[in-house]
Amino acid sequence: MRQELTKGFLKRNPVFVLMVGLCPTLATTTSMNNALAMGVAATAVLVCSNVFVSLVRNFIPKGVRIPCYIVIIASFVTIVEMLMKYFLPLAVSEKLSIFIPLIVVNCIILYRAEDFASKNGVMVSLLDGIGMGGGFTGALLLIAAIRETTGNGTVFGLKFWPAYEPAAVMTLAPGAFIVMGLLLALFKWRSLRKIRAATLTARAEPQVGTEEVTA
Amino acid sequence: MGNLFAIIITITFVNNVVLSQFLGLCPFVNSSDKTDKSFGMGMAVTFVMTMASFVTYLLYTFLLKPDAKLLKVLFPDTEIARNGLQDVLQTATFILVIAALVQLVEIFMRKSLPGLYRSLGIFLPLITTNCAVLGVALLNTSYASRPLSLVEAVVQGFFAGIGFTVAMLLMSGVRERLDKLDVPEPLRGTPITFIATGLMALAFLGFAGMGT
Numbered sequence A: 001m002r003q004e005l006t007k008g009f010l011k012r013n014p015v016f017v018l019m020v021g022l023c024p025t026l027a028t029t030t031s032m033n034n035a036l037a038m039g040v041a042a043t044a045v046l047v048c049s050n051v052f053v054s055l056v057r058n059f060i061p062k063g064v065r066i067p068c069y070i071v072i073i074a075s076f077v078t079i080v081e082m083l084m085k086y087f088l089p090l091a092v093s094e095k096l097s098i099f100i101p102l103i104v105v106n107c108i109i110l111y112r113a114e115d116f117a118s119k120n121g122v123m124v125s126l127l128d129g130i131g132m133g134g135g136f137t138g139a140l141l142l143i144a145a146i147r148e149t150t151g152n153g154t155v156f157g158l159k160f161w162p163a164y165e166p167a168a169v170m171t172l173a174p175g176a177f178i179v180m181g182l183l184l185a186l187f188k189w190r191s192l193r194k195i196r197a198a199t200l201t202a203r204a205e206p207q208v209g210t211e212e213v214t215a
Numbered sequence B: 001m002g003n004l005f006a007i008i009i010t011i012t013f014v015n016n017v018v019l020s021q022f023l024g025l026c027p028f029v030n031s032s033d034k035t036d037k038s039f040g041m042g043m044a045v046t047f048v049m050t051m052a053s054f055v056t057y058l059l060y061t062f063l064l065k066p067d068a069k070l071l072k073v074l075f076p077d078t079e080i081a082r083n084g085l086q087d088v089l090q091t092a093t094f095i096l097v098i099a100a101l102v103q104l105v106e107i108f109m110r111k112s113l114p115g116l117y118r119s120l121g122i123f124l125p126l127i128t129t130n131c132a133v134l135g136v137a138l139l140n141t142s143y144a145s146r147p148l149s150l151v152e153a154v155v156q157g158f159f160a161g162i163g164f165t166v167a168m169l170l171m172s173g174v175r176e177r178l179d180k181l182d183v184p185e186p187l188r189g190t191p192i193t194f195i196a197t198g199l200m201a202l203a204f205l206g207f208a209g210m211g212t
Helices: A002-006 A022-027 A032-055 A062-087 A090-099 A101-105 A107-117 A122-152 A173-202 B002-014 B025-030 B035-064 B069-074 B079-083 B086-112 B114-120 B123-129 B131-140 B150-178 B190-207
Strands: none
Touching: A002 A122, A022 A090, A022 A101, A022 A122, A022 A173, A022 B025, A032 A062, A032 A090, A032 A101, A032 A107, A032 A122, A062 A090, A062 A101, A062 A107, A062 B086, A090 A101, A090 B131, A101 A107, A101 B086, A101 B131, A107 A122, A122 A173, A173 B190, B002 B150, B002 B190, B025 B123, B025 B150, B025 B190, B035 B069, B035 B086, B035 B114, B035 B123, B035 B131, B035 B150, B069 B079, B086 B114, B086 B123, B086 B131, B114 B123, B123 B131, B131 B150, B150 B190
16 A cells, blocks of 8 residues: 555656656746646646546446546546636746646556556555655656756745856756756666666675766 | 748747647657657648647637637527636547547548558557647647637647657657767666757757747
8 A cells, every 4th residue: 555655756756767747847847836836736637537537447448448538637637727727826827828738648647547547446546646646746846946946046936045147048948858868867877776786686796886887 | 921931930940849848758759769750750740730720729719719609609698608618628629639630540541551550550549648739739729919810720730740740850860870879878768868859959949039
């Protein structure tokens, strides 16, 4: 049970390990406020659709399941979109404008519906939704933290270090791609190191030098 | 005419769907490793995007937007006709239209272009979840200040697809060379693809200020 909740954060992080849902990841991480709003919206849709798909999983005919999932997801996205328009400040909802309806085609949600919720019980699917959504939000916040501090010199919109001259390119498209590439490399380096360490212990050759394997 | 030209330049280069709007990244990253595959994918996306722009624009103007003609006929003098259905139904209608179009393209290709159909394989049905298609359909209807005409919407859809194809082709060229290089192991594959994309996006920033 606990594993369903925690796997989304590091081991099977949707962004850095599974590499699904990349478009909103890069588009909405210009500031941490936007990233948080997007992460929460996607998590809400993911949890609702996971629970609902899991509830009706035995009633949906196999052949038309994907269209059914898409309609279910689209309904929840519409609800979230209307809620956000009502509650969030205009600046944030304007910035996220087309990326909220685009949650419909976010691969994470369809992927979890197809791969997990359609095969598992309601409770586990709920936990899976929270875990995966949390991992997604965490990933967004990490990217946004790097881009906002370097590109705008602020954290959640607050200036901490007035002497810093921000490099605006980090908040533009190139910065997003490069930060994403480096973070993916970091995650890959981590897993490579683990694999290497595992093969070394398997060969029963305790070497300390494995940490030297750098990028 | 000038308007159309501005739209073409803007959507193909200045606001390139992949390199500046971050739409359609999944197929961009996953199927841009070979040039011919990129081209086939780009063309299929362009076709679906153009058709989707046409159909969703018509649906939007006649059925979804506030004071739409068909709404007025169906529900005369009600709240629904005044406010439109766009808040409630836009996302669901658009995605269903796109899914239906992709299905149509698939049936058509299987019957009349079996070669291309086989080479595209799994990527064809996946165009449904390509967020560039839905993204462009939504963009077509979201200019609050100056609504697009039908022709402009279709042209924007078509050239958004061309922009996607251009980005895919450029990337596949870069990647075919990257394969032969000695890239550090953690960077191999997707990470280096993203960094190369970043450099391409930097070059495309040079177009900013043109068009519009």
